[in-house]
Structures are given as structure tokens and as C-alpha cells.
Amino acid sequence: MLHEEVVGRIRAILLDGEIPPGARIPERELCERLQISRTPLREALKVLAAEGLVQLLPHRGSRAAKLTDKDMRDLFEVCQGLEALAGELACERITDAEIDEVAAAHADMVRHYREGDLIQYYRGNRAIHEGIVTAAGNPVLAGLYTSVTARIRRARYVTPMTPERWAVAVREHDAILNALQRRDGVGLAHILRAHLRHKREEVLQAGFAETEANDLVPRIA
Amino acid sequence: MLHEEVVGRIRAILLDGEIPPGARIPERELCERLQISRTPLREALKVLAAEGLVQLLPHRGSRAAKLTDKDMRDLFEVCQGLEALAGELACERITDAEIDEVAAAHADMVRHYREGDLIQYYRGNRAIHEGIVTAAGNPVLAGLYTSVTARIRRARYVTPMTPERWAVAVREHDAILNALQRRDGVGLAHILRAHLRHKREEVLQAGFAETEANDLVPRIA
DNA sequence: TTCTACATTTTTGAATGCAAAATTCTCGAT
DNA sequence: ATCGAGAATTTTGCATTCAAAAATGTAGAA
Numbered sequence: 100m101l102h103e104e105v106v107g108r109i110r111a112i113l114l115d116g117e118i119p120p121g122a123r124i125p126e127r128e129l130c131e132r133l134q135i136s137r138t139p140l141r142e143a144l145k146v147l148a149a150e151g152l153v154q155l156l157p158h159r160g161s162r163a164a165k166l167t168d169k170d171m172r173d174l175f176e177v178c179q180g181l182e183a184l185a186g187e188l189a190c191e192r193i194t195d196a197e198i199d200e201v202a203a204a205h206a207d208m209v210r211h212y213r214e215g216d217l218i219q220y221y222r223g224n225r226a227i228h229e230g231i232v233t234a235a236g237n238p239v240l241a242g243l244y245t246s247v248t249a250r251i252r253r254a255r256y257v258t259p260m261t262p263e264r265w266a267v268a269v270r271e272h273d274a275i276l277n278a279l280q281r282r283d284g285v286g287l288a289h290i291l292r293a294h295l296r297h298k299r300e301e302v303l304q305a306g307f308a309e310t311e312a313n314d315l316v317p318r319i320a
Numbered sequence: 321m322l323h324e325e326v327v328g329r330i331r332a333i334l335l336d337g338e339i340p341p342g343a344r345i346p347e348r349e350l351c352e353r354l355q356i357s358r359t360p361l362r363e364a365l366k367v368l369a370a371e372g373l374v375q376l377l378p379h380r381g382s383r384a385a386k387l388t389d390k391d392m393r394d395l396f397e398v399c400q401g402l403e404a405l406a407g408e409l410a411c412e413r414i415t416d417a418e419i420d421e422v423a424a425a426h427a428d429m430v431r432h433y434r435e436g437d438l439i440q441y442y443r444g445n446r447a448i449h450e451g452i453v454t455a456a457g458n459p460v461l462a463g464l465y466t467s468v469t470a471r472i473r474r475a476r477y478v479t480p481m482t483p484e485r486w487a488v489a490v491r492e493h494d495a496i497l498n499a500l501q502r503r504d505g506v507g508l509a510h511i512l513r514a515h516l517r518h519k520r521e522e523v524l525q526a527g528f529a530e531t532e533a534n535d536l537v538p539r540i541a
Numbered sequence: 542t543t544c545t546a547c548a549t550t551t552t553t554g555a556a557t558g559c560a561a562a563a564t565t566c567t568c569g570a571t
Numbered sequence: 572a573t574c575g576a577g578a579a580t581t582t583t584g585c586a587t588t589c590a591a592a593a594a595t596g597t598a599g600a601a
Contacts, residue, residue, distance in 0.1 A: 180405035
């Protein structure tokens, strides 16, 4: 198994919440599960620690990182900045074909909204945001976006919404697609920022910060 | 020696250009120099690879990452976004004391400009930009900024400038300080973007991309 | 002389072993 | 029964070791 694959597997385990935030990461257990020895596992944990997904405590092992309210706020703030930048760049560089792809994802998402399928709605939602970032054509930006969004993924794409919030979000997405189609970079940046600000407020209001006993997604194992 | 210290030491070696971009990283040699074995060294290299400073080639070892023109452009683009965001946030949160600190760094920088001391000028310059990022009060943002700027540091803070360019840069910095003192977030964001766009053009024009035989900062060893 | 096939050496990537540190357990005193 | 000191166990972090892969060197053929 390649180094990057090991990192990916553990990242997935953390993002799925299989090892809940704050929980110790069982080295021995993961070694057996991934069929690797401790050396490559520990290399992967150090990388994930640099990404902010894992917390290393010298001589006391590693834990799945826990997000405080402040962390969550900071991450959303940066995410806003990154998406706004991506939106501007995307408007300069996106191809017609790519716009069609985003439009298709949008239509999909709206359908799932009408059907009341939150899970599928979120899937389409993500596809749109990621589509915009990809269209920005900046791999450095895409990389940072991936790493930042990974850390707030569960909060962002799991939080339940009131019908009102949901309706607002969909309207915002209409405006997002519209701005993209008009290639209105400044407008798109503004909408994306507002959209994420609203999402952040929802998440914080829902008390999603991962402090202590807030293991929303329990260990599956 | 602690893990983070090892990472820091190697990072410094790379940023100093002691191991020039594209050069093989001599594991054995670094082990002796840092008085550690290969295990912790390799852990550090993987972390630095995730940061983008090191390139890992499976079964062929690691090299100091080389930046193409495109990489440089992408990094500057992201840096613009991060600094613009930092500027906006800083205007909302900066204390009077912090403004005074930035103003002091600015005065210093201008003095070094008048004296024609490019090295000291760049030092003050960096202090200003970093001061703004710090004042934004967002550690996530600060972390990303650190990692992105590290990769373009040599290009950004080594490139020589024509007297005209230099004069323009100083004027831009006057405007930066002014906007900060007026706490004009939008204005500051705009100026920072333009400032960095100009710097990027300088750097690219100077052909700083680290392709092949372009080891501007030679091995010191 | 130059090119290629093969053997040798070096280097890489990962498993294991070992000392130090932390955690857990035990047992006696209060 | 509870608390705390000390022993036993576990876990961590790193050095070492080992197999596989790549790089290098050598010799023979064209």
C-alpha cells in the first residue's frame, strides 16, 4: 500500500467519524486493519497532524482533532475567502462545458431539495462548490480548499436545516449559478461569502463544535 | 530533538536554498547532521511533502520541490486571496497598539528604502504583511499564509527591483498603512491584491521560476 | 569505440527490536 | 471503602535491520 493511500484511508476513517473527535487513535488496531506496520502508519499520522486532522501529544500518542467553536469559526472564515477567490477566478476561466456540469449538478440538487432528500441534496451541493473550485484552475487553491473543507465537512454537510433555512440556501444557489453563468466574478464572490456565512451561523447555532461529549457520529467499528 | 523541530530545521535548510530546488535530499547526510536516524527524518520529509516543499518520488527518494511558472502564479494568486482576507479581518479586529506596531515597521521599512538597503527593506516589508495577518486573529488563516508564503519566500523577498518598481511598492505600502489606520477593510483588501499582483509580475518577469539550472541561491553547505 | 546485457552496489521503504515514558494495576494504610 | 505509593504493563519514539527496487559499474558483442 502506497504512502498516500495510507494517509487517505486514515483520513477517511477520521472524516467518517469512525474515530470520533478527541478519541485516541489506536495504533496497534489500525496497523492490523490496514495490514501495515507502525512505521508507515506513524508517517501518515504526522502528515494528518500537519493537516490539522490529528493532534499529536508528545509521549502520549495521537488523538482525532477536536474542533472548538473558535476553530469552526476560523475554518469557515477561511473557507469563505477561498471560495470567494475560487468564484472570481472561475468566472474568468470556466469553460461552457464546465458551466453546464455545474448547472447539471444544480438541477440535480434542486430536484433532491424538492424531494426532501437531504443526503442527496448535500451531495449535489458539494459537487457545485467543488466544481467552482476546480474551474478556478488553481491546484494550490484546490488543495487548500480540500484540506480546509475536510475539517468542517461533517458540520457543513450533516447539519440538519429548517425548511426556511433550506429554502434560503436553495435560493442562494440559484443566484450562485446565475452569477457563474453571467461570469460575474465579483457578484459570485459576494454570494458565496454570504452563503457560507449563513451556513456557518447554522452550524454554530446547532452547537456542532466538537467539544467533549459531542460525538454526533459515534464510533461504528 | 522533537518532531516539530526536525521539520523546522529541514524546512529552514530548504528555504535557505542550501538544498537547491530540484536537488536530491541526501538522507544519510541529513541524518548525521541532525543526529537522528532515518525514521524521524523520513517522517519529517513526508510532512514537508504534504506542505509542498518536498517532492517524493516512489522508490526514487525525495527532492527539494521545484516551482514552475504556473506554480508561482498559482501560489501568488492564493497569497493574494489570503492577504486580502487577512486585510479585511484585520480592519475589523486590529487594536490600536497593533496598528502602531505595523506603523513602526512601516516607518522602518521606509527608512531602509531611503537608505537603499534592500535586505532590511524586505525585512520590514515582511513584518508588515505578517503583522496584518496576525491582526486578523485567525490562526487557520495564519497557518495557511505561512505555508504558502514559505514556498514563494525566496522569489518574493529576494528579487531585485528597479528604482521605479521600488518607488511604486513603497507608495503602495503608504496606501496599505493608510487603509489599515482608517480600518477600511475593502480598500485594504484591494490595495493588498494590487500590491501582490505587481510583485508577482516582477517575479515572473525576472524569470524566477525554479526550472532546472535556475539555482539563484546556490548551495552554501 | 559504443551499445547492451548482466552482476554489483546503493538506496529506498517497511518490519522489528529496544529503551524511555506514561498508563494501569495492586496492595497496604487510613 | 477510599486513597495513594509503588510495581507491572502498555505505549510511545527511535534505532536498527531486512527485503525489494533502483542506480551503477563491468564486460562482451557489434
